[in-house]
Every structure is written in C-alpha cells, then in structure tokens.
Amino acid sequence: MLGATFLAARTALYAGAGWVVLGLAASNSPQYDPLHPEVMCLNTRLNAVELKNHLLSSQTVCIGPGLGQDDQAIEWLEFVLSLKVRLVLDADALNLVAMDKSLRARLRKRSDPVQTVLTPHPGEAARLLQVDVQEIQQDRLASAQHLSQNFSSLVVLKGRGTWCVAPSELELSPIQCFHGNAGMGSAGMGDALTGLLGALSAQGIVHNLNLWQASVLAVDLHSRAGDVLSRMEMGETFESALSAESDSPENREAPALIGLHAFELAPVIRRILHASLNKSLNGH
Numbered sequence: 001m002l003g004a005t006f007l008a009a010r011t012a013l014y015a016g017a018g019w020v021v022l023g024l025a026a027s028n029s030p031q032y033d034p035l036h037p038e039v040m041c042l043n044t045r046l047n048a049v050e051l052k053n054h055l056l057s058s059q060t061v062c063i064g065p066g067l068g069q070d071d072q073a074i075e076w077l078e079f080v081l082s083l084k085v086r087l088v089l090d091a092d093a094l095n096l097v098a099m100d101k102s103l104r105a106r107l108r109k110r111s112d113p114v115q116t117v118l119t120p121h122p123g124e125a126a127r128l129l130q131v132d133v134q135e136i137q138q139d140r141l142a143s144a145q146h147l148s149q150n151f152s153s154l155v156v157l158k159g160r161g162t163w164c165v166a167p168s169e170l171e172l173s174p175i176q177c178f179h180g181n182a183g184m185g186s187a188g189m190g191d192a193l194t195g196l197l198g199a200l201s202a203q204g205i206v207h208n209l210n211l212w213q214a215s216v217l218a219v220d221l222h223s224r225a226g227d228v229l230s231r232m233e234m235g236e237t238f239e240s241a242l243s244a245e246s247d248s249p250e251n252r253e254a255p256a257l258i259g260l261h262a263f264e265l266a267p268v269i270r271r272i273l274h275a276s277l278n279k280s281l282n283g284h
Contacts, residue, residue, distance in 0.1 A: 002026055004065035004091065004191045007262050009039045011195030012062075014266035015221075016273065017202055021054045023076070025068055044076060052079065059202040060086040064093030065191040074100065081106040086201050086211050089153075090119045090194045097151075098127035107151050113167045117154040117197065117215050118147060121190060125157055141165070141174060156197075156215055158190060162223065164216045175216050179245065180223035181230050181254045188262030193222045196269060225268040227254035238271060 002024065009022045013036055021040045022033070033039040042051045055061055063080050067073045069092055077096055080087065081103070087110075089097070097103045110116050118128075125143055126133045129150070136143045137159075144157040144165040157163045162180065166172040197218035204214045224245050231241035234255055244254075 001066040001068070002029060004188065006033060006039075007188045007191040008062060008065045008195035008198070009033070010036055010263070011192040011266040011269065012199040013039065014270040015196045015199035016270075017199035021051070021058070023051050023055075025066065025072060025076070044072065055080065055083060055085075058083075058085055059205045060088065060198045062088040062090065062194050062198040064088075064090035065194055067092040067096075069096055069099075074103070077103060078106065081110065084111075085115070086205075087116045088119065088194055088198050088201065089116065090190060091124070094118060094120050094124045094128060098124070098130075104151070107153065110152070113148075113152045114154065114170060114211050116152075117156060117211055118151060119156040119158060119190065119194060119197065120147070121158045141176075145174070154212055154215055156193075156219055158193070162219050164212075164219055166212055170212070172212060177219045177223050179220065179254075180226050182256035183230050183258055183260040184223070184226040186260055186262065189222075189226070189260075189265070192262045192265045193218060195266075196222055221269060221272060222265070225265050225272055226260060228272065229260060229264055229268045230254045230257040232268075233257055233260070238268075242272065242275060 005022060005024060009020050012020050021042065023042055023044050025044045027045060029043050030041065032041050044051060061080055061083060063077060073092060074096060077093055097107055120128060122133050122136045125136045125147060128147060140157055141163055144155045144163040148155040148165045148167050152167055155165045162177040164175045197215055200218050201211055201214040204210065227245055228241040231244060231254055232238060234257065
C-alpha cells in the first residue's frame with residue numbers, strides 16, 4: 001500500500017524533518033517520489049543492507065503504514081523493535097503485534113517506555129487487547145491505559161477525543177484532544193499523523209522534546225490542521241480559520257466536512273507551524 005507510506009513521508013517533510021528515508025516493501029515500488037524527490041526511497045528487498053544502516057543511525061523510526069503482513073514485514077518489524085531509537089508503531093505494525101506472541105514479547109522488552117508510542121485506531125486497539133471495538137469505545141481512556149500498561153509504551157488512541165496515555169510508572173497525566181472533526185475519518189489521516197509524529201520526535205531530540213511531548217504536540221497539531229482545513233474548504237481564509245481554533249472550546253467546533261483528504265493536511269500543518277514560529281519571533 002504505497003499511498004500510506006508516501007503520505008507519512010510527505011507529512012514528515014512538511015513538518016520539518018530534514019531527511020526522510022522511506023523503506024518501501026512492494027517489489028515494484030518506485031525508485032523515487034515524483035512530487036518530493038528529496039525523499040530517499042529504498043526498496044526493502046533490493047536495498048536491505050543500506051536501509052538497515054539508515055535505521056541504525058536514525059533519530060526516530062516509524063513503521064506500519066503500507067507495511068503489509070507477510071513474512072518480510074514480520075522480519076522488518078522484528079529488526080526495528082530491536083533498535084535503541086524512538087519508535088512510532090501504526091497500522092500493520094500494530095496488526096502484526098496483535099497476531100504474533102513473539103512480537104508482543106519483543107515490544108514489551110524494549111527498555112524504556114518513553115521510547116515507543118503506539119498509535120491505534122479503535123479497531124487496531126481492539127485487536128491488540130483481543131476485545132471487540134464496542135468495548136474499546138465504551139471507555140476509551142481505560143482502553144488506552146490498558147494498552148499502555150500491557151505493552152509498556154506510550155499510546156495515542158485515535159478517534160473522537162483522541163487520548164494520549166503513558167504507563168503509570170512515568171506519572172504523566174492522560175491528555176485528551178478536543179480538536180478535530182468527523183471529516184478526518186477519511187483514509188490516510190492516520191498515516192499523516194504517523195509522519196508528523198516521527199518528524200516532531202526527531203526534531204525533539206535536538207530541541208529537548210521527549211517522545212511523550214512530541215506525541216501530544218503531534219496529536220494537537222494534526223487535529224487543529226484538520227479543523228483549519230475544514231474551515232478553509234467552507235470558504236474561510238487561513239488566518240480566520242486559525243484564529244477560530246484559538247477561541248474557547250464551546251466556540252471553536254469546526255464543520256464536519258465530508259471528503260477531507262489526507263494529502264491536503266501536510267501543507268496546512270506547515271502553515272500552522274510557520275505562523276506559530278513567526279508569532280514567537282515577533283515576541284507574541
């Protein structure tokens with residue numbers, strides 16, 4: 001599923017990652033991204049050694065979008081779980097963990113819970129906990145906390161009112177996101193969040209931002225961008241849409257516009273980041 005991988009990589013670029021290396025599992029994967037040739041595309045079959053060397057020296061590794069669930073996918077996930085770097089697990093990486101006892105054990109054995117974040121939607125969370133989706137949705141906070149303790153990892157449980165949760169030993173209070181709208185339930189939005197989270201995490205190593213802080217910031221920025229995009233597609237300017245997101249919670253609910261596209265999110269994320277930076281530089 002090449003679209004998922006490119007959505008994640010492109011969003012990482014727009015969010016400020018200076019160098020994105022993209023491992024492509026499909027045997028017929030393209031040699032480069034025609035829209036963003038600065039993404040270094042490496043085929044996992046043809047360039048395995050080179051890709052592993054990059055992963056060993058990476059600041060953050062994201063795995064899951066477009067990965068598939070074949071034997072090769074399992075081998076790459078096993079390798080990534082052995083790395084001593086920040087990890088973002090999404091999509092098929094979570095589905096493989098849910099199906100494989102060995103992978104679950106490898107995930108639990110990672111030494112530092114603040115080095116790994118799981119980003120499931122309710123369906124993936126249900127598979128990880130071996131319950132039905134209704135049980136996840138009945139108490140989303142408890143479900144996220146159960147996942148976090150069970151896998152000794154940070155958890156971002158996506159959906160309406162996304163929860164960011166950490167294992168209890170870290171003594172970090174759960175944080176819920178109140179931005180976002182129903183139009184963000186479209187394909188690829190989670191892949192964009194993975195790329196955004198990876199980019200903020202990697203930059204955070206330089207700017208003293210840990211993976212928990214990067215995760216919370218990514219969720220907030222991702223959902224705000226979705227609300228701004230929704231307002232813009234209803235005819236508002238970027239400036240007025242962004243200003244509306246700064247209003248009190250009861251006044252800022254964005255329209256649930258059907259048909260928001262994940263590929264449109266990355267440019268809006270970049271504009272929000274630039275607006276925030278300019279505001280900071282101007283002393284506001």
